[in-house]
Amino acid sequence: MTNTIPKETLPFLKKLSKNNNRDWFNDNKPEFKAIESKVKEAYNYLGELMNGHDQIDKVKIFRIYRDVRFSKNKLPYKTHFGGSFHRKKPELRGGYYLHIQPNNESFIATGFWEPNKDDLFRIRKEFEMDDSEMREILANKSFKNTWGEFVGDELKTAPKGFDKEHPAIDLIRKKQFIFTKKYTDKEVISDGFLDDVNDAFKKIRLYFDYMSDVLTTNLNGESLL
Numbered sequence: 001m002t003n004t005i006p007k008e009t010l011p012f013l014k015k016l017s018k019n020n021n022r023d024w025f026n027d028n029k030p031e032f033k034a035i036e037s038k039v040k041e042a043y044n045y046l047g048e049l050m051n052g053h054d055q056i057d058k059v060k061i062f063r064i065y066r067d068v069r070f071s072k073n074k075l076p077y078k079t080h081f082g083g084s085f086h087r088k089k090p091e092l093r094g095g096y097y098l099h100i101q102p103n104n105e106s107f108i109a110t111g112f113w114e115p116n117k118d119d120l121f122r123i124r125k126e127f128e129m130d131d132s133e134m135r136e137i138l139a140n141k142s143f144k145n146t147w148g149e150f151v152g153d154e155l156k157t158a159p160k161g162f163d164k165e166h167p168a169i170d171l172i173r174k175k176q177f178i179f180t181k182k183y184t185d186k187e188v189i190s191d192g193f194l195d196d197v198n199d200a201f202k203k204i205r206l207y208f209d210y211m212s213d214v215l216t217t218n219l220n221g222e223s224l225l
Contacts, residue, residue, distance in 0.1 A: 002041035007189045009035055009081070010102040017079040017102070025077055032064070036081075042194060043083045043098065049198040050085060050096070053205065058086040080105070085201075091225060093212040096201055104184045108197055110204045111152075111178040112211070119215055124159060124172045126214045131168035137206050146203045152176025177211070179204065 012035055016025070025032070040061050047059040061083040068074045080101035087094060097109040115123065127134060137143060138150075155173040158164035162172050181200055187193055216225050 002038045003045045003194060004191055005042050005100060005188050005193060006035060006038040009039060009100060010185055010189065013079050013081075013100075014102045016077055020075040020077050020079065022076055036064070039081050039100070046098065046194045046198060047085055049194065050201055052198075053202045054208075055088040055092060056085050057088045060084050060086065087208075091212065091216060092208070093215045094204075094208040096204075098197060100188060102185060104182070106183040106185070106188045107180050108183070108200060109178055109180045110147075110201065111150075111176070111207070113152075113176060113178060115175075115177070120175070122215060123177065123211070124162065125219060127168045127171040128162060128166060129219060131171055133210055134171060137210060140206060143203055143206055146200050147179040147181060149179075150174060150177060151180055152178040179207070 012031060015028075019025075043061050044059055047056050050056050061081070064078050066073075066076055066078055068076065080099055082097065082099050085096040094111055095113070099107050099109070112119070153175045155175065158166070158169055158173060162169070166172060183193070187196070217223055
């Protein structure tokens with residue numbers, strides 16, 4: 001099983017970016033399929049590494065074909081590889097994502113992209129009641145050095161039913177709870193890249209353990225499972 005991102009991945013994606021049409025892609029499809037096969041092996045290898053510290057029940061590599069039906073951008077192909085790593089539900093919450101793209105645009109992401117209405121309300125109520133544990137995680141030196149601060153969409157003011165003067169309003173107004181870490185092209189094709197990604201994902205467990213506990217209990221701490 002491939003334990004690195006193949007070195008031909010980024011050059012091919014650069015060529016695809018300059019020739020994003022069906023004729024070129026069909027002419028170069030054998031090369032793409034060979035690269036895609038190795039990339040899938042690398043993602044699955046990472047999934048195995050992650051199972052050493054988490055419970056990953058599914059690795060999903062997204063297709064190269066773009067859904068252009070409702071998009072103004074009609075280019076038929078993505079110019080990156082992307083894949084997600086699903087944790088065992090319902091007890092383990094949060095997700096992982098690995099994005100491979102040339103020109104130093106690769107990154108990993110973790111957290112909660114689109115929490116449903118009930119989960120979003122539960123998270124906000126937790127922060128309203130007590131944000132100290134979340135603050136401790138964000139201030140943890142090892143965590144912060146790897147993941148930095150939250151990124152993602154947020155409201156400009158307080159959500160309905162919440163006090164805009166609340167001390168935790170900076171957390172309460174968030175709509176997404178995501179962390180990201182960027183990588184250079186040189187890092188992506190290095191021998192230790194997937195090990196570094198795995199180590200970064202391992203450090204997110206402080207956050208995931210906390211959020212999983214929040215989202216599987218009520219405000220009294222009683223299990224909902």
